[in-house]
Amino acid sequence: MPKPVMGRTNPKVDFFFEKASPWQESFRALRQIILDTPLTEDLKWGVPCYTLEGKNVVLIHGFKDYCAVLFHKGALLKDPQGVLITQTENVQAARQIRFTALREIHGMESLLKAYIREAIEVEASGQKVAYKKPSEFALPEELIAKLENVPGLQDAFESLTPGRQRAYILYFSAPKQSKTRTSRIETYTQAILQGKGLDD
Incomplete structure (x- = not known):
């Protein structure tokens, strides 16, 4: 090169x-x-x-x-x-x-x-940054409720790669208003069930 x-x-x-x-x-x-x-x-x-x-x-x-x-x-x-x-x-x-x-x-x-x-x-x-594991992030309450109430969603979310889980958690957590967090989660529930990430 x-x-x-x-x-x-x-x-x-x-x-x-x-x-x-x-x-x-x-x-x-x-x-x-x-x-x-x-x-x-x-x-x-x-x-x-x-x-x-x-x-x-x-x-x-x-x-x-x-x-x-x-x-x-x-x-x-x-x-x-x-x-x-x-x-x-x-x-x-x-x-x-x-x-x-x-x-x-x-x-x-x-x-x-x-x-x-x-x-x-x-x-x-070749040094790498040690990223937090998804389990080290606090899940927004709205996501916890959704994972508990939609059949199969918890398993689907936990089956995602750590990077995809982290991206969703950060994206869902970002808005200050609960209704905006809820709206984001609603929008991507089906994608999570299909094993897709935020940008897939």
Whole structure:
């Protein structure tokens, strides 16, 4: 496999850096920093994603109040400076470094490069994040009720792969309102009975 050329941009990602955004300059600065590594630029989930031999290492994304570099296996990084942030409480592997101004990116350039180098080493070493088992997550009450009241649903749910179970639990648990949680569970009850996952 040929080694990626450092600094090579991917034309299919260019649109992301050209579209109007309050973070446009910041995105471009982050791109240059990441391209100064052996990672390959790609487009995944509509955002720039940087890979090592096809494995996702970091991506760039933006939100209303900040832009960020997300490390796919950030949980395995040492983080001596304490800058890594867990986006939500249910995220297990990924971690972000957030920026609210271009000057912050320039000020943290050497630190960011050090974190990216460590992320590359983690990926190259084959380390894996130890994900929680589905049984370690709290099931929403609405799902418990459904599992108890629909014949065969409990067995069908427990027969799903751990990844599928985890995806359902997180998806069903996310809404704050009970009626929304119930609606999601109703929508996917048949899929669970058929042994299908959230995205099947």
